[in-house]
Amino acid sequence: METIQVLFITAAFLLGFAIAWIWRTVTVFKIKKELKSTKGYLESERLMKETLNRENLMIHQQRVLSEEELNKKLKDAEALNKFLDESILLLQQSNEETEALLQAGQPVIHELKKKLIEANNTIARFKALQSVK
DSSP states (O other), X not given: OHHHHHHHHHHHHHHHHHHHHHHHHHHHHHHHHHHHHHHHHHHHHHHHHHHHHHHXXXXXXXXXXXXXXXXXXXXXXXXXXXXXXXXXXXXXXXXXXXXXXXXXXXXXXXXXXXXXXXXXXXXXXXHHHHHHO
């Protein structure tokens, strides 16, 4: 009878060991599968990070280039404004000198010139009103 008990105990021990071994093997395979999945996820995240870094670098370079271009355009516009201001001052000075000469020497021609300028301004206003309508 003791041999039967020993056999049952041995069989139970072997059956328990086999069940534990199968359970451990299934758990190890699940863990390996999750590890492989996690490695794939980390690799995809690393690739996305590299892609974003490259895109950020390209955008930064484009921003720097556009800033340089806009700064150049700004300098050109400032130079043009300065030139136009100087030209306007010279033109005003010339007009004042011409007006003084005309008024001093020939007041009739001066008055006709003023009326011509006013007529041209009136014509320009009418043309502007017609183009708006």
